[in-house]
Amino acid sequence: MGRQKRPTIRDVAEKAGVSIATVSKYVNRQQSFSQAVEDKLRSAIQDLGYSQNPLARSMVTGRTTAIGLAVMDIANPHYANVVKGANRVALENGYNLLVVDMEESISAARPLLAALSPRTDGLIVSARVPQDVADWLAELDKPVAFLGQPERDDVTTVGTDSVQVASLLAQFLVRQGFSKFGYVGYSRAAWNVERLRGLREVLEPAGLELQVFDVEEPTSEAGERAAARVLLCQDRPDVIIGCNDLVAIGLMSEARALGFNVPEDIAFAGIDNIPTSRYVTPPLTTVDVCSQMTGEVVMKQMMAMIEDKPCPEGLAPEPALIIRDSTRRTVKSKQLAR
Amino acid sequence: MGRQKRPTIRDVAEKAGVSIATVSKYVNRQQSFSQAVEDKLRSAIQDLGYSQNPLARSMVTGRTTAIGLAVMDIANPHYANVVKGANRVALENGYNLLVVDMEESISAARPLLAALSPRTDGLIVSARVPQDVADWLAELDKPVAFLGQPERDDVTTVGTDSVQVASLLAQFLVRQGFSKFGYVGYSRAAWNVERLRGLREVLEPAGLELQVFDVEEPTSEAGERAAARVLLCQDRPDVIIGCNDLVAIGLMSEARALGFNVPEDIAFAGIDNIPTSRYVTPPLTTVDVCSQMTGEVVMKQMMAMIEDKPCPEGLAPEPALIIRDSTRRTVKSKQLAR
DNA sequence: TTGAAAGCGCTAACAC
DNA sequence: GTGTTAGCGCTTTCAA
Numbered sequence: 001m002g003r004q005k006r007p008t009i010r011d012v013a014e015k016a017g018v019s020i021a022t023v024s025k026y027v028n029r030q031q032s033f034s035q036a037v038e039d040k041l042r043s044a045i046q047d048l049g050y051s052q053n054p055l056a057r058s059m060v061t062g063r064t065t066a067i068g069l070a071v072m073d074i075a076n077p078h079y080a081n082v083v084k085g086a087n088r089v090a091l092e093n094g095y096n097l098l099v100v101d102m103e104e105s106i107s108a109a110r111p112l113l114a115a116l117s118p119r120t121d122g123l124i125v126s127a128r129v130p131q132d133v134a135d136w137l138a139e140l141d142k143p144v145a146f147l148g149q150p151e152r153d154d155v156t157t158v159g160t161d162s163v164q165v166a167s168l169l170a171q172f173l174v175r176q177g178f179s180k181f182g183y184v185g186y187s188r189a190a191w192n193v194e195r196l197r198g199l200r201e202v203l204e205p206a207g208l209e210l211q212v213f214d215v216e217e218p219t220s221e222a223g224e225r226a227a228a229r230v231l232l233c234q235d236r237p238d239v240i241i242g243c244n245d246l247v248a249i250g251l252m253s254e255a256r257a258l259g260f261n262v263p264e265d266i267a268f269a270g271i272d273n274i275p276t277s278r279y280v281t282p283p284l285t286t287v288d289v290c291s292q293m294t295g296e297v298v299m300k301q302m303m304a305m306i307e308d309k310p311c312p313e314g315l316a317p318e319p320a321l322i323i324r325d326s327t328r329r330t331v332k333s334k335q336l337a338r
Numbered sequence: 339m340g341r342q343k344r345p346t347i348r349d350v351a352e353k354a355g356v357s358i359a360t361v362s363k364y365v366n367r368q369q370s371f372s373q374a375v376e377d378k379l380r381s382a383i384q385d386l387g388y389s390q391n392p393l394a395r396s397m398v399t400g401r402t403t404a405i406g407l408a409v410m411d412i413a414n415p416h417y418a419n420v421v422k423g424a425n426r427v428a429l430e431n432g433y434n435l436l437v438v439d440m441e442e443s444i445s446a447a448r449p450l451l452a453a454l455s456p457r458t459d460g461l462i463v464s465a466r467v468p469q470d471v472a473d474w475l476a477e478l479d480k481p482v483a484f485l486g487q488p489e490r491d492d493v494t495t496v497g498t499d500s501v502q503v504a505s506l507l508a509q510f511l512v513r514q515g516f517s518k519f520g521y522v523g524y525s526r527a528a529w530n531v532e533r534l535r536g537l538r539e540v541l542e543p544a545g546l547e548l549q550v551f552d553v554e555e556p557t558s559e560a561g562e563r564a565a566a567r568v569l570l571c572q573d574r575p576d577v578i579i580g581c582n583d584l585v586a587i588g589l590m591s592e593a594r595a596l597g598f599n600v601p602e603d604i605a606f607a608g609i610d611n612i613p614t615s616r617y618v619t620p621p622l623t624t625v626d627v628c629s630q631m632t633g634e635v636v637m638k639q640m641m642a643m644i645e646d647k648p649c650p651e652g653l654a655p656e657p658a659l660i661i662r663d664s665t666r667r668t669v670k671s672k673q674l675a676r
Numbered sequence: 677t678t679g680a681a682a683g684c685g686c687t688a689a690c691a692c
Numbered sequence: 693g694t695g696t697t698a699g700c701g702c703t704t705t706c707a708a
Binding site for chain 4: 020
């Protein structure tokens with residue numbers, strides 16, 4: 001269906017009886033024209049259905065007016081919301097956001113980023129990548145920003161502090177009177193150690209026990225599969241923290257399927273505050289990591305980097321505890337705790 | 339941050355002491371070379387960290403080895419899963435998938451697609467677009483496929499049949515003995531009329547009542563906001579069908595918050611079978627529209643179109659009823675129905 | 677097996 | 693206000 005080549009600037013120039021430079025300037029609104037030329041240009045463009053080829057434009061200007069965003073897993077609502085935020089800000093600034101899914105595979109990241117990079121004016125990468133990829137990104141002739149735990153001063157990184165997020169949650173749970181903690185982590189992610197550290201910083205001084213488990217992917221299905229192992233272990237925790245909401249939801253669901261009462265028999269908490277967490281039973285206690293705002297902030301930083309303006313400060317998203325019923329203390333649980 | 343320009347083919351040629359044509363052929367593995375040349379090339383490329391600029395390449399070949407996918411709302415797990423499926427197949431075929439979020443705005447589609455199109459070898463659009471955009475897409479010099487209800491033979495469209503999906507659900511609910519139906523639709527989507535039609539085709543002949551409501555966006559939040567209106571209406575339905583799972587989940591959640599027992603007082607069903615539906619309480623009855631498979635199939639069709647091969651047939655995803663507790667008939671509900 | 681040269685569609689000096 | 697021209701980085705004849 002209609003595979004005719006699309007018209008070029010030359011076609012327009014010919015049809016309008018002007019030079020291609022004039023067409024270019026007209027299309028880019030770079031100056032004013034005589035009424036006659038303007039009319040001819042408008043109708044020629046209209047008739048031909050001409051529109052600029054951004055590739056050719058990029059070749060000469062070196063700009064693409066597109067930003068690339070590579071996410072670990074677009075099916076994770078946290079990342080989907082980061083995309084939302086980033087997209088809004090990009091559009092507001094006249095940029096297009098090109099999203100690429102890395103499918104939780106750091107090893108696949110390199111070729112994906114290599115393909116994405118030249119199509120964009122800047123790259124946002126939602127993970128701490130291996131050193132060789134990081135080096136390669138640093139050598140790039142365009143700004144790069146990371147999503148995640150801010151660490152070093154020489155790279156822009158936007159996200160909540162994983163240690164802080166985990167501590168916040170642990171502190172609350174300790175105050176609630178929980179004493180035997182379980183953490184179901186995802187050791188393949190870089191942030192896992194920090195979340196674990198955040199928990200330990202709170203639990204160890206309090207002399208509280210922490211059992212650590214691991215899932216092979218940070219999804220609800222993996223959480224479900226891990227549930228039996230976690231729940232039927234020697235010394236069952238009285239509260240389980242999932243490394244993210246997805247995992248926590250899977251764990252909690254399977255726990256209920258196995259006959260446990262939540263939160264009476266065992267409590268659950270997650271991290272991220274994905275929309276689903278409100279709708280599960282019981283609603284999941286979690287830490288809001290401001291997914292959408294993170295996307296907005298990282299894109300604002302990116303815009304600043306591109307325009308060589310100083311990076312806007314004070315935008316860092318602040319994690320917030322979201323207390324729901326999955327960690328409610330009940331008469332029964334308090335009695336059991338004795 | 340190393341903002342040095344990235345090395346070009348000319349840099350490599352110079353360093354290796356060969357012509358740029360030779361470098362090009364080497365990089366594209368188009369022929370064999372003398373050992374000496376090959377060694378020099380390899381080390382030059384290595385040292386410089388050279389990689390092809392796909393933009394420049396596209397300029398001359400006319401190919402980008404990228405496919406564009408514009409989705410209505412990436413935060414909707416249905417679309418996220420379509421992306422997953424499409425991405426997998428694209429990668430298998432050596433293509434990159436570039437995703438763009440249209441934010442549920444058909445009006446914003448045009449500029450977004452115009453920007454995406456020239457960066458890709460083919461476009462997949464997750465919506466029925468307005469006629470002018472459809473015409474514009476048809477005039478494009480590249481294959482276009484749509485996600486949704488297959489309708490016309492002259493455009494590739496992949497998706498489950500919305501009429502069939504809705505009928506399937508209605509038939510089941512009628513068999514279950516429900517008699518007063520409510521449908522909470524999203525009239526701004528093109529598929530809404532078909533879902534409604536599918537319901538009517540089953541309910542009208544059976545002489546069953548159908549009340550229709552509408553949400554302003556197809557999300558759980560909108561579902562929640564609509565709940566009071568739906569539940570407190572004159573003649574309350576005994577089963578409510580959400581136009582998608584997201585809406586149904588919001589409705590059901592708010593119904594429970596308002597003190598209704600689900601499914602005893604009122605039952606709920608959705609459409610899509612997003613992962614969350616399994617985890618809400620009660621688990622949501624829905625129709626699986628094979629989101630991921632839809633993505634795979636549409637990308638396979640796209641690959642075939644690009645290679646000018648006949649489109650693989652018999653791949654159409656078949657919707658499947660997923661029966662869960664949100665529509666379970668109970669003693670109480672049966673009594674009430676009398 | 678290698679290289680010279682044309683040109684993809686466009687912009688940006690610069691000249692008129 | 694308008695046109696001429698030199699490339700952007702690359703592939704692709706075609707000739708050597």
